[in-house]
Amino acid sequence: MTGSKSLARFRDLLQKRLGWTFADNDLTQTATVLSARAKAHGLSEREYLDRLDGRRWTAEIAELAQALSITETYFFRHDEQFRALRERVLPELIGSRSGQRVLRIFSVGCSSGEEAYSLAIEAARAKPGDDWIVTVVGVDANRQMLAKARTAHYSPWSLRDTPExxxxxxxxxxxxxxxxxxxxxxxxxxxxxxxxxxxxxxWRAAGYDLIFCRNLLMYLTDDVRANLYRKMTRALADGGFLFLGHTDSMGSRPEGLTVCHAGGTVYYRRQVTAPAPEPPPAPAPVTRTAPAAPIPARPDPGEGDYRRALGLLRDDRFAEALEALGDREVLLRGVLLAQLGRVDEARATAHRLIDVGGPQPDAHHLLGICHELDCADQAAGQYRLAAYLDPQFAMPRLRMGLLARRRGDGSGATDHLEAALRLLASESEERIVLFGGGFGRLALTTLCRTELDACGVRR
Incomplete structure (x- = not known):
């Protein structure tokens, strides 16, 4: 029988570890979970609570989140919010993001994934063309629900509000x-x-164009809720939108946000800040070519193998480089697989790197290389996303320029090639080895100038 002191301590620890708060009518379920989890570890309730309080116990926190969270959801839940998204928000975002052609969406407290996939479907319906990139990230503390979400498979009950x-x-x-x-x-x-x-x-600053966080905030403590408000506001890009659950509110004058009303629902928009003045242009380099710099050091136990594999790539010895690298999951592995014609494996490597580390411009550039073989629009979209994530990355601008030349877009080619020419002088030696196709900095610079000449631009 769980004592009142043990139960109070357990609830305090849940607030501390998960940021959750509990109503008095949750006592029975909370006591049941405490008893079951202590028994599962062969501990008394006091020993279990001491361990939970004493050090980081990530696996057990995941188990508690699974046992205590409410997971009921379905596709396109709360139609009035999706109607506002469809009729107001996505058209505005597409208009304001037409330069980058990228939509980044965040589903906070995604449970078994229905909300995240609903948002992805709405974005896919709204985007003007296949060259737009849509990315949706769903987060949740419930490991079991995330495993279900990744299957993308649902019962008919989950689609009960989905039109035929x-x-x-x-x-x-x-x-x-x-x-x-x-x-x-x-x-x-x-x-x-x-x-x-x-x-x-x-939670990177300005990382998302749209955030949904519904039916989660009510379960959080005041401090955690306030901190989450701040993180979501900061994570929205200028002009980005935030949707909360009907029971949640940020008040009538939330800091950094404007309250919007449409179709009987309330949502929020990140205020647009004035652009900072552009810095003066960097002085031109004294020489047109940079000296061959050593490959940058990497603080990794297998650095020697990595450096050797990179050197073999420089010499076009792809199979030997892959063998030297072993099975280490790094970008270089994906590049080598692509060079060897194992494009599906290269693409899978890039996706895994993005899944583990979030948006990575180099991995998106690798995806662009892979897509050049089957879909030029998808390739251009991946290159554009790589350049968007790292404005100093020369290689995607070069590839976009070459693709624009192929389809007869002289103006677009000129813009990208001029940017690539400007950025190549400071491009890292490692990126040139990885993505230069065997060409060095001087050869790539000459290629840019030749292509610009063909566009009618004399450099």
């Missing part, structure tokens, strides 16, 4: 339910994350 035409277009019927369309599912990734904790990469 939407089912036919965006889902595939299976023997026991529905599977999300593969192209849509490929735009969504799921991350285990406790919102009471910190993850600078996940």
């Amino acid at each position: 035409d939407m089912r036919e277009r965006w889902f595939r019927k299976t023997s026991d339910g529905y599977r999300v369309d593969e192209k849509v599912a490929a735009t969504v990734r799921f991350v285990e994350h406790n919102v009471a904790g910190e993850d600078p990469q996940l």
